[in-house]
Amino acid sequence: MAVREAKPNLSHAQVSELVRRLYCLTDSEIHPLPSYEDQNFFVSVSEGGEYVLKVMNSTDSQNPTLLELQTHAMNFLLQRGLPAQTAIPTKTGVLMSLEEIDCGFGPRKYLVRLLTYLPGTIIAKIPSSPAILYEVGKMAATMDNGFQEMEHPNLSVLQRDTFNGGLAQIPLLEKWLSAIDGDPMQQVVKEIIAQFKAEVVPKMANFRKCINHGDFNDQNILVMQDDQSQYKISGILDFGDMSSGYYIFELAITIMHMMIESTTPVDVGGHVLAGYESVFPLNEAERDCLFLLVLCRFSQLLVLARYAVLQQPENEEYLALWYSRPGIKYLSLLWELGKQEVERTWFECAKMYSDQH
Known part of the structure; x- marks a missing residue:
């Protein structure tokens, strides 16, 4: 069909x-x-x-x-x-x-x-701030921790080994790379896939497992202002990408999506990381792979959205959210800055939060 x-x-x-x-x-x-x-x-x-x-x-x-x-x-x-x-x-x-x-x-x-129906505004439509980014990270970890307690006779169906949207399936992107033929980012995406195979796959045995929401993005989080005019999360939407995964996958996906609407995208990761680690601190292997997993999520959405537009041209306006200029620009920016520089920004920011507590 x-x-x-x-x-x-x-x-x-x-x-x-x-x-x-x-x-x-x-x-x-x-x-x-x-x-x-x-x-x-x-x-x-x-x-x-x-x-x-x-x-x-x-x-x-x-x-x-x-x-x-x-x-x-x-x-x-x-x-x-x-x-x-x-x-x-x-x-x-x-x-x-x-x-x-x-x-x-x-x-x-x-x-x-x-x-x-949950009231609120999608987080994409409000000004990004360190406070709300911290709350997003904290909510993502709280959700993942909560899922650890969930019981259901059919939990095994979340082992979605052929689900294209899961971060574990990054090597599958090679099948659709032709969708970005002619794009200068194609070579970058190829290198990111190669790095995933070489650097992430060997460390996955050390990642802590959990059930992932899998798409905790700026369109799926609702916010409302409280009595002090501070934004609080009022809704979590769209569980269609739920799967068995890892805590670090949820965090990487969340950081990437929060970057899209920010005017200071590189800083986003530190605030989201701090919120996440206030509930669930990362181990050494997870921390070491965070930067690359964020690049993987950018690459995944770029390739899959471009491929989907070829199949569904009538959906281009919606799909453009995922391969629009900011997404490509931020992937390119992270790639050029490199792991060491970006990690320094993220980890120093997160440490400031932990020092305050």
């Missing part, structure tokens, strides 16, 4: 019908929300309440066990006091429903969930 046929394309009338039939609710407002592979809608209902209707793509809808586990993880975090969404049961009491819908290319089956 072509990628663009896997993504749902429901009309407002189809969304309204689903909400009424599955949840016995009457919509008063519907508008689309950004999404890459799935389709998300904000839904306000006349009975009172605001929700997100999430319609999974037809490919992922074939793996209900994984989606059920993601839903379980959201509820688990919420019960532990973290600001995650929770799924609303249908009128028959299930948390997701497999629906056959025709979006214009024949009937396909899509898993549908109605999630609570």
Whole structure:
């Protein structure tokens, strides 16, 4: 099936019908929300309440066990006091429903969930500051630590060995390097992949394992101002990239994404690292690989987003978030500065936090 046929394309009338039939609710407002592979809608209902209707793509809808586990993880975090969404049961009491819908290319089956709507602004839209970056790092580690306590009979489905978005799969990028033919960064990405094989793979035995959110990015973190006008995290979104991984993977992914919106990108890593280590201090092997893993995440998103645009040209505006000028510019900047210089900036900044405590 072509990628663009896997993504749902429901009309407002189809969304309204689903909400009424599955949840016995009457919509008063519907508008689309950004999404890459799935389709998300904000839904306000006349009975009172605001929700997100999430319609999974037809490919992922074939793996209900994984989606059920993601839903379980959201509820688990919420019960532990973290600001995650929770799924609303249908009128028959299930948390997701497999629906056959025709979006214009024949009937396909899509898993549908109605999630609570979390208030706030995505962190990409507020000025970056050391305080909020520290909070992001702290939240990432708190989430990873929380997942260590999560129980579920199907946790093994998170061993996603062929999942392209996982940092363990960096060598798979070689298959899609042609998507950046002609880009001067192609040679840099090749060298980063080679360094991953030579320097990260041998040390992975010393990385501490955990379940990763896997996409703790500037579009998936909501913030709100408190009474002192300080920004606090009010929502954690999109658990679609959850997988078994390592603490250091979560941290590297988080640092990379927080850099995208910053005017001082090199400084970002130190503040996020300090927040993360306030909950979960890194060991020597993890610290030694952090810089390269951040480069790997930049490379991964550059290659996969460019490849996806070739498959889904209609999604270019959304995908451009991941291969836009800042992303390429910051990857190039880190590469030119080098491991020693960037690590010095990050580790000295993080040490300042620990010295204050």
